[in-house]
Amino acid sequence: MNDLIFAGPAGVAILCAYAVVMLGIGWYAGRGNTGxxxxxxxTAGGGLGMVTLFFTLYATQYxxxxxxxxxxQAYRSGFAWWQSVPFMIAVIAVYLLFAPRLYVLAKQKGFVTPTDFVRDRFGxxxxxxLTIALMLWGLGNYVLEQLVAMGHGVAGLTGETIPYEVGVxxxxxxxxxxxxxxxxxAIAMTDVMQGIAMLVGIGALLVGTMYLTGGIGTLTTYLAETSPELVGVPEKSDAVNxxxxxxxxxxGAAVYPHAIQRVYSARSxxxxxxxxALMAWxxxxxxGVVFLVGLAxxxxxPGLGTEESEQLVGxxxxxxxxxxxxxxxxxxxxxxGIVCAIVSTADSAVLSFASVIxxxxxGRYIAPDAPDRRKVLVGKLVSVAMVFVLLLLAWNPPGTLYSIFVLKFxxxxxxxxxFILGLYWKRMAAGPTFWGMLTGAVVAGGATLVDAGPFFGVPAGLVGLAANVAICVAGSLLVSPRSAPAEPART
Known part of the structure; x- marks a missing residue:
């Protein structure tokens, strides 16, 4: 792998240049004393404009x-991995379902952390x-995933001139x-640079890949002849999955804590x-482009093993x-752009972790009277400690990126x-909501621990969600409703 174009000083210089730019943007953004x-x-004081908000959503999600x-994953699964496109579309659909309504309420009441809504709505x-516990678990898992991705990205794109551990x-x-x-x-401003670089670079990667393979028609013919199992109609269980x-x-992706905080950060x-609306494209x-690149x-x-294929993009x-x-x-x-976008996703999760802490x-249970500066400092210190604990896990990653990805969801x-029923259904009660969420977490987590599932193609997390919703709805219909927040005024 030492004959790769980016191996050696060239790859190191590129990464150093991007790192310097990111540090410069962070310093510039920090001049206003946001701490x-x-x-x-x-939440940047709820002042992110359309372009910045779009790119911070984009660089975080992708x-x-x-x-x-x-x-x-496309390399290993074939055409079945086209599912990655519609599930990203589904994330935007769910955002549109609840995010504007949540934003208006957050603006009125000055929400900072995702749990502020839960506390205000249910008391x-x-x-x-329990909400905090699930959020911290998800955020920790998310950061771990990005640390692993950093190592694979840097090692793959430099031909291992920069080792996995050094890159992380x-x-x-x-x-x-x-x-x-x-x-x-600072995170949102660096996301603009990262998002633009990644969009342009991915487009160029597709054009270059199609040039090397002879186009989509040639690629499809090649796959049909050499790997027919990867282009055939999926089994029923695969379709259900x-x-x-x-x-x-x-x-799941739409209610991630750092996604919700970006909703809070919008200017209007x-x-x-x-x-x-832009994210929908x-x-x-x-x-879709990455899917085609994986097939190419x-x-x-041809013939890469699981570990080798993890460096396919490089x-x-x-x-x-x-x-x-x-x-x-x-x-x-x-x-x-790829490496920096990985970093941008990690920094968003770390920031959200710090805000919850x-x-x-x-700020609520240990030192309610502490000034904001001390709360922010405590959040920073604890989140830094969390990153270095996760670094020990990233040293020996517990599976492929995809397996880690599924686990957190x-x-x-x-x-x-x-978040979603709580915004729209006034009768939803705190007690059944708690027991539903706890049951769903136990079902999903327990199935993961004993390596059970999927059940007829349905992952354990969705089985847990079904139990969660059933208990929440049935229980809320049986108890006296608590008054929900007043209908937020539109801006």
């Missing part, structure tokens, strides 16, 4: 999974604590430096809706870069009823 208030640090991890300490540690330091100084504003994953990921409801322009890898690099990018100078420059853009645990999707 003065918790709302300023964690990161290590959708580029470094999804192409290898239940145990429900709030180096970009952790960069991420913590700029997010520490600038908070949400496809639909189940679309539902689970659609609801109109800004939020316009950003989400991104599954085809990003996940079967022709360009292998293909280097082949495309070797074509001519233009593609080389564009692959530089992609190269840095600072606002929901320390099994539990985080249990938050969907409290």
């Amino acid at each position: 003065g208030t918790a709302r300023g640090y964690f 990161s290590g999974n959708s580029v470094v991890g999804y192409a290898p 239940s300490t145990r429900l709030s604590l 540690v180096g970009f952790i330091v960069v991420m913590l430096a700029y997010s520490w100084t600038g908070g949400m504003r 496809w639909l189940a994953m679309i539902i689970m990921i659609g609801f 409801e109109r800004t939020l809706k316009r950003s989400l 991104m599954p085809l322009l990003t996940t 890898g079967l022709q360009l690099f 292998l293909i990018a280097n082949e495309v870069a070797a074509t001519n100078l233009v593609f080389y420059i564009l692959m530089i853009l992609l190269f840095g 600072a606002g929901d645990l320390y 099994e539990l985080i999707v249990q938050l969907a009823p409290v």
